[in-house]
Amino acid sequence: MNDTNKGAVRDGVRTHGLTTGEGERNRSAQAGLTRPVLVSAVLFMLVTGLGYPLVTTGIAQVLFPAQAAGSLVLKDGKTVGSAVIGQNVTRPDLFHPRPSATTGTDPNDPSQSVDQPYNAASSGASNLGPTSRKLMDQVAARVSAYRSENGLAADVAVPVDAVTASASGLDPDISPANAMMPAGRGAGARGVPVETIVEVIRRQTTDRQFGALGEPRVNVLGLNLALESVPVRQSAAK
Amino acid sequence: MVNDLVQFVIVVGMATVLVAVCGAWLARVLTSPGHVLPERMTYGLMGVDPGEAMSWKRYGMALLFSNGAMMLLGYGLLRIQGLLPFDSLERAAQTADLAFNTAASFITNTNWQSYSGESSLSNFSQMAVITFLMMVSAATGVAACAGFIRGLGRKSARDIGNYWVDFTRVTYRVLMPICLVVALIYVWQGMPQTLNAEAVADTLEGPAQHLLMGPVASLEAIKHVGTNGGGFFGMNAAHPYENPTPLTNTIHMLCMLLIPSALTYCFGTMLLRRRQGWAFFAAFLVMFLGFLAVVYSAEQQGNPLLAALGVDQQDSVLQSGGNMEGKETRFGIAQTSLFVTVTTAATTGSVDAMHDSLTPLGGLVPIAQMMLNDVFGGDGVGFINLITFAILTVFLVGMMIGRTPEFLGKKIEAREMKLVMLAVLAHPFSILGFTALAVLWPGSQDSLANVGPHGFSEILYAYTSGTANNGSAFAGLNANTPFFNTTIGLAMLIGRYFTLLPMLAVAGSLAAKKTVPEGPGTLPTATPMFTILLVFVVLVVGGLTFLPALALGPIVEHLLMLAGHLF
Incomplete structure (x- = not known):
């Protein structure tokens, strides 16, 4: 089962999202949202917006030139x-x-x-x-x-x-x-x-x-x- | 008739087989521990740690901000289109309100188009803006659904997964490979895939015909797999270059249903509750078949007003018959009715016929399905919407039998119900609110192509389509005005994020809970009884909310048509 229970002992208080006890890793990562946000926009534009259609065009023109x-x-x-x-x-x-x-x-x-x-x-x-x-x-x-x-x-x-x-x-x-x-x-x-x-x-x-x-x-x-x-x-x- | 039924059986049967195949694959993609090389490179460039466990808030923030950046990038490219390459036809850049509408439309997976592809977009924009946003908005929807499913499955957990990993994997391992294969089949069937903007033909009768084309097949593939729907050409999948044969029409439909339906199986697999997955799929299917029957019979019956003019609408071996205004010969009534039902069920919004010219009852179905918004629904969000209603169902039933409602072993409490109601109410609020505003707004009625109740349907359809992130239209409405561009743009954003984010919060909240053991008072949710209850709740809540609006549009139009009244 896809259950990462992490063995965290709950104190009975319901918490939502990040809590103070979450650890430093998340807090340091929290600051770093700018780079992934900007890079993902440009990178995925290049991969899915140019790479994918151009590769498809290349293959299609070899396999089915008349239809393409x-x-x-x-x-x-x-x-x-x-x-x-x-x-x-x-x-x-x-x-x-x-x-x-x-x-x-x-x-x-x-x-x-x-x-x-x-x-x-x-x-x-x-x-x-x-x-x-x-x-x-x-x-x-x-x-x-x-x-x-x-x-x-x-x-x-x-x-x-x-x-x-x-x-x-x-x-x-x-x-x-x-x-x-x-x-x-x-x-x-x-x-x-x-x-x-x-x-x-x-x-x-x-x-x-x-x-x-x-x-x-x-x-x-x-x-x-x-x-x-x-x-x-x-x-x-x- | 028999042949029509055979086609329905083929499509529904194949879609059902694909549920298990694609569902199992999706579950593997979303749970496998390893990262392949291109993914590791992607994480490296983005500077993210793929092992980070994200709370729902952080997951939602990553989703929202990256969507925001992508929308801005798309907007920017549309505004400087004139400076970009690959356009011998030198099409001008979009205006600010139009570019906002387009970018909002494609990042929210709506794909409403206030423009016509032929005259407004260069081949560069068709790839770098449209194809790009189609791909990432679909990946966003599936990723959100993955986080949501994890939330439902975990106990006492603080995280719902890693957004960057889900997003990247869905793009690299699911969407791009499927799209590449599908696009090549499309080209084989006669879809263009070229960087040339046009070919000029000397027709049999002399005048030159400018055949516009471009990278159509690659766009069509993600348009349907991603339940996007925006056409390369103005007339969308009715255009022979977007949909040259009945086979491409059939593959379009299978692609649209692929991921929304597979997510039920993926959910069942990830939670080790296969029966539950099938119970949800059955709920989707029951509603779908009911709606299909309505469209098919209305369209095959045809328009009684045309029969009076000496038009033969009877089906025979020589013709499909039926209401053929705004339809294509190669699809006839059966493939068209099926497409109408699929595209508004899976909230794709691709059209292979003009919905504006459907019979009143045929046109009621797409509106009604988008109002319900969870007959399959779009990639990821359709499943989330269904869970919204499943939680509402256990809540209502829990009230009736006087027990604390439980869902998948979690207690449903006030916090979850508030969020669920926010998601449930944002939808009609946007549809009905904006429709009322548009009807009253001075000058908005100049945009109508039809008057009378059909004109009201055009406006109602526009906001329903926008809010449901469908994107199809009663296309007679001229929506390219600052008022419609802006309000429909807002409806799209509300419809997308005000259902997605509250439900991610529900997932985060449920993930943090302990599992309670099933007792004698627990309502089993993987039974036919629950499926019936769920369908009932969806129809009653949707019906009570929207029936008055439908009565003013398609229903009264149907009665007037039977009475021979013209507008």
Whole structure:
């Protein structure tokens, strides 16, 4: 047992903390709190604040250089994005990511901020609560836009992730439900049968990790890059 | 649904296994007699004698003063950030009130952030201020808990151990090795770990995307192992660079639970009372599972107001469904609900979804858990809080059966009860007092992003989070004003030291006592009955204190949402 009873004979009087009988060692040490306090602050800053992250950086860059540098995706030698960060896409022949609430500085007036979806320099969410009128207006507008751009009937229920803003504003994924619904739009724009697009979506769908963790999902950048390599029928080519 | 339950079982099961593994390790670290070379060098530099036996007062003083020096160092570095290296983006130094808030926040293990990491901190600050303070505040919490446990276990003793030894060992033997391994797994999964500040991508549609990055993985590891919670990026662990896959999300959760839950086992081992340790763990777990059930069902049910707009929130093989505003696709409802519950139970404050956009009942749970503050709780302090309530429980039961209350063979007397009550009352005093002040303070309501009861919840959440040293937020609240920075900073300091120091005093006081043999009137504290009583006392005391405030916020909002009322 972790009991250092020290054999001190108690006199029945309860004492708290230091007593006069504690001995000289503690009293002399009592004066010396300044040095350990100051040294510990600087020393632990160096060890845990610089040593630990720098050693981690060194090892990580040897073992996993691509991930350590941000999982950048290259196409024809150019960086087109990161595999784990979403990016804004509005072209009708490509798949669109979830709504994003990130903002950026107004190029015309640096003192103002404006909506700038998928601004990876400033992650952000709507932070609107469940009874917010603003949220309801936003979602209603997104629902009707989603229906019209995908040619859906007015009573088709829209997948929730397609009309709600993600937490980071940089969500790289959409749900398979939200990937399947616009498949027809992608097929039409590319002049290929819808089955071709559905097949690409299937191949790009990530299952639950280890079959258990998280949700099945489709990485939008991966899907769009895969789609761009689908041969386009001449009649539909721009 | 089945898959969601499987995920809950996996996480809770693995967390339980880790309790024994990490608990046994912690107990060894805190009791082994020898010092390894780096530790001896550290003691030499600090000029301390590792053999010194410290009274609780001296132990507390070393803790307080060294924390003070570290906070000042962090504050200073933030104020001169512009002069320091590693920042191609040349981010400006923080203002005085913001730097005070940040330093107070990270040294108290709160990690409330009034700033956004991307725009406010250089990579140097992310390491030398944030990572540093995260590491030392966690080590402080565990060290305090070690001293506390010794106090409970000793009889007729004047000391509760040596603060410098506890602090150094926890850092060198527990936190740094775990963090290094965890950080490398994180990088493997896609977290950046670099000194570059950004990469620029030409996106498919043309406009350049500035991908900000830095030493993220090393920060994320200690952020969760240390139950800290402050994000590298503004959107914290929802940001894909901070949490790229469901595996990293799961490891985040296991790391958060690791030390708070292991301390129950460590306690059982150090006191040779294993059953007692498990009885405490069971109390943690019962409350945790109850809260998880509330969040999960509320979030999976979704928002009835959205359903009316033609939104499909039903879960199926093709989507998780549920309330997805402010959530990430890869986590869906199950991993998010679990994370919400874990992060406010272990008072980490890391978030993988925006709590401000949770359903009213889903948002009630994080507030309630932080109000109770001892469903696992933060590194070290959560366990101390639970003991606070355990002592309160034996006291109340002792009153009912007319016996002098005893706990772990020690008589609980007036002095201990006064200190316990100080610790118990400082918490609601800070939360409710500051919330009332903020509601009345002119101009404070300009900071709200939502109005109506949800706006009140934003303020209540802020002070609850600050006092409980959690750090998560209903992030719509713009807290970067001198009023909020200062008052939340004070709430963090009160919440940390006014529970820690009184309880160290209790430990010192109990250590000095003789052990009384168990008699027929002794209330056994390692039984399921005691666990039930303990949970009951925690819920009743917490409920009576906080229910009125909760009724004004999330509860009334829930009723209004069902009635279709918008704000």
